[in-house]
Structures are given as C-alpha cells and as structure tokens.
Amino acid sequence: MRITGAVSRPGAPAPELAELELEEPRAGEMRVRLVATGLCHTDLHAHDGRLAPLPIVLGHEGAGVVEALGDGVVGFAVGDHVVLSGSSCGACPSCAASLPSYCDTAMPRIFGGGRLDGSMALKAGEEPIHSHFFGQSSFASHAIVPERTAVKVPADLPLAKLAPLGCGILTGAGAVLYALSLQAGQSLAVFGTGGVGLSAVMAARLAGAGRIVAIDLSDERLELARELGATDCLRGDEPDLALKIRVMSGRGVDASLNTTTVPAVFDAAMDCLAMRGTAAFVTAPRGDWAPKMFAMLSGGRSLKGVLGGDADPHSFIPLLIDHWREGRFPFDRLLTAYPFAEIARAFDDARAGRVIKPVLLMDGDTHDA
Numbered sequence: 001m002r003i004t005g006a007v008s009r010p011g012a013p014a015p016e017l018a019e020l021e022l023e024e025p026r027a028g029e030m031r032v033r034l035v036a037t038g039l040c041h042t043d044l045h046a047h048d049g050r051l052a053p054l055p056i057v058l059g060h061e062g063a064g065v066v067e068a069l070g071d072g073v074v075g076f077a078v079g080d081h082v083v084l085s086g087s088s089c090g091a092c093p094s095c096a097a098s099l100p101s102y103c104d105t106a107m108p109r110i111f112g113g114g115r116l117d118g119s120m121a122l123k124a125g126e127e128p129i130h131s132h133f134f135g136q137s138s139f140a141s142h143a144i145v146p147e148r149t150a151v152k153v154p155a156d157l158p159l160a161k162l163a164p165l166g167c168g169i170l171t172g173a174g175a176v177l178y179a180l181s182l183q184a185g186q187s188l189a190v191f192g193t194g195g196v197g198l199s200a201v202m203a204a205r206l207a208g209a210g211r212i213v214a215i216d217l218s219d220e221r222l223e224l225a226r227e228l229g230a231t232d233c234l235r236g237d238e239p240d241l242a243l244k245i246r247v248m249s250g251r252g253v254d255a256s257l258n259t260t261t262v263p264a265v266f267d268a269a270m271d272c273l274a275m276r277g278t279a280a281f282v283t284a285p286r287g288d289w290a291p292k293m294f295a296m297l298s299g300g301r302s303l304k305g306v307l308g309g310d311a312d313p314h315s316f317i318p319l320l321i322d323h324w325r326e327g328r329f330p331f332d333r334l335l336t337a338y339p340f341a342e343i344a345r346a347f348d349d350a351r352a353g354r355v356i357k358p359v360l361l362m363d364g365d366t367h368d369a
C-alpha cells in the first residue's frame with residue numbers, strides 16, 4: 001500500500017517525508033498504523049549512516065493500531081493498540097531468559113536494514129528502501145512489524161504518550177530495576193539527565209532508593225531531576241565530581257548509571273562507587289577509554305553494559321503503564337510533541353538538547369501529547 005515515510009539519505013540533515021510503497025505483512029508480521037513515534041539518540045546516530053545501511057526509514061519508539069495480520073500471528077487482533085519495542089527471535093537462550101535485547105540475532109534484526117533473509121518492506125518507486133529498523137521503521141504512517149516487536153496496551157490510553165516506552169523510558173527504568181536491581185535504601189548516581197537518565201531517576205524513587213544523585217550540565221534538567229526524585233543534583237563540570245559524590249553518600253554509591261559517551265564521565269561513574277558497586281552504561285565511550293582495573297579488583301566493582309534495560313518489554317511496558325496510571329512514574333513530563341511533517345525540527349531540537357524526548361504525531365495533531 002501507499003504510505004508516507006521519512007527516509008534517511010546520505011548527507012541530508014534529517015529524514016525527509018516521501019510517498020513509499022509498503023509490502024503486505026508476511027508470515028509472523030503485522031501492519032501497524034502508527035499514531036506516534038518517539039525520537040531517540042540511536043535514530044540520530046543511525047541517520048548519519050553509522051549503525052544501519054542507507055537509505056532507510058528509521059524510528060524505533062512507535063505506537064499505533066494493528067491494521068492487518070500476516071499468516072500465523074496469534075497474539076493480536078486487528079484494532080489492538082500496541083507499543084513497539086525491539087525485535088527478537090523468541091527461541092534462543094536470551095529470549096528464553098526474558099532478556100530479548102540480547103537475542104542471538106538481535107543485531108541483524110535491529111540494524112540489518114531488513115528482514116533476516118535480506119528482504120525489505122519498503123520501496124520509493126523502484127528503489128528499495130531499508131526497513132525493519134528495530135523491527136519497526138516507525139518514522140512512517142504505517143510499518144510492517146514482526147509479532148514479537150509489539151506489546152499490546154490498553155485501548156483507553158493515549159498512544160501519543162505511550163510511544164517512548166518502547167526504548168528510552170524502558171532503558172532507563174529497566175537499567176535501575178533489572179540490570180542494577182537497586183534495592184530500597186541503596187544509593188544511585190545518574191550521569192546525564194536526558195530521557196534515559198530521568199527515567200532511571202523515577203525508577204530509583206519507585207525502588208525506594210535512599211540517595212539519588214543526578215549529574216548534568218543543564219541546570220534546567222537538574223531541576224526537573226529533583227522534581228522527579230533526585231535527592232542531590234550536581235553539575236557535571238564541577239571539579240572532583242566523583243569525590244563529591246563519595247563524600248555526600250558517605251562511602252560511595254551502590255550503583256551508577258552513565259547515559260553519556262564522555263570518557264571522563266566513564267571515569268567518574270566508576271570512581272564514585274562504594275565497595276562492590278556496579279557502574280552500568282547504556283552507550284559506549286567516544287574514543288579510547290579503559291577502566292581502572294585495580295579499583296575494580298580491590299573493591300569488587302563491576303562495569304556492566306546494559307541494552308534495553310535488561311527488561312522484557314512484554315511484561316515491563318504494562319508494568320510501567322500501571323505505575324504511570326497510579327501517578328508514580330510521570331514519564332509524560334519528558335515529552336515534547338511535533339507533527340510528523342516537522343521531523344527535521346525534532347531532529348534539530350534533539351541534537352541541540354533543547355528537548356528531552358521529542359514525539360512525532362503521525363496525524364499531525366499535537367494537542368494529544
């Protein structure tokens with residue numbers, strides 16, 4: 001069918017809207033009419049051609065309504081409201097352990113630019129356009145998604161708000177609740193208070209953390225972090241940052257979460273840890289960086305890479321929605337809505353850090369988010 005999609009091409013500053021042809025869903029796939037899609041930093045990197053092949057339709061925080069089912073889809077019906085998350089096989093040891101972000105085939109499914117057999121679902125005229133980004137390619141009016149990419153959500157909730165649950169919000173909250181298993185009374189330092197970091201702050205409060213230290217270069221974001229649960233806020237450019245965190249927490253923090261790519265922040269996120277502390281990170285350091293091995297050895301400290309918050313979206317997204325409905329997880333305060341046609345402005349604002357979590361609304365109407 002004819003759809004509208006935002007195509008990323010080499011050299012263009014942002015994806016551009018185009019009329020595209022979308023295949024019918026194949027076995028195990030569904031067609032979803034998108035209502036909204038969050039914009040995540042991974043989209044910015046991928047648009048520059050560093051993660052996935054171009055030309056491609058990006059977007060991996062989609063939310064919408066199931067419109068058509070391929071053969072063999074059993075868990076969904078036409079009309080179901082869904083939030084889209086990552087793609088996984090459902091059969092490997094990681095999937096069996098409810099850790100689908102470490103699926104044996106996660107990387108080709110997410111960044112391969114099509115199905116595992118190499119086929120793509122999109123064309124611009126006769127030109128093939130890469131699809132299936134994170135099993136979604138949701139910068140579009142419609143997407144073909146594998147069944148396991150979708151999570152059913154209650155139909156009485158605004159999809160425009162739920163969209164970012166599929167990646168950014170899930171990543172920050174899951175890192176705290178699953179990867180770090182933060183317990184009541186424990187302390188956490190969060191480096192970088194964007195969408196992932198602020199979700200981590202909210203989750204730490206949910207977990208009953210004692211001290212929650214937020215670190216950022218933006219006073220405005222630190223203020224928001226405080227409103228969302230941070231007990232202490234520090235500017236990232238303060239001298240002796242790690243020492244200050246150690247002093248305010250008494251013996252260092254039990255855990256840290258680094259959402260930045262800055263090598264010096266990777267140092268601080270390790271140096272602020274108490275004995276047996278864990279430093280989790282969700283993105284790799286820019287340039288060369290190596291941990292201080294003796295500090296790890298002498299303190300039993302760990303450095304832990306975390307994708308998708310170590311969460312299973314099928315159980316975690318409904319749980320986060322419950323917390324949100326009860327007023328304990330106000331993630332919607334992070335969102336800024338844009339009409340889909342203004343995707344270039346959303347990219348600009350996200351790159352410049354002017355907004356925390358842009359959400360594109362496919363019907364062009366921003367009053368709902």
Ligand SMILES: [Zn+2]
Binds near residue numbers: 088091093100102105
């Ligand atoms: Zn798997």
Ligand SMILES: [Zn+2]
Binds near residue numbers: 042060
């Ligand atoms: Zn993401």
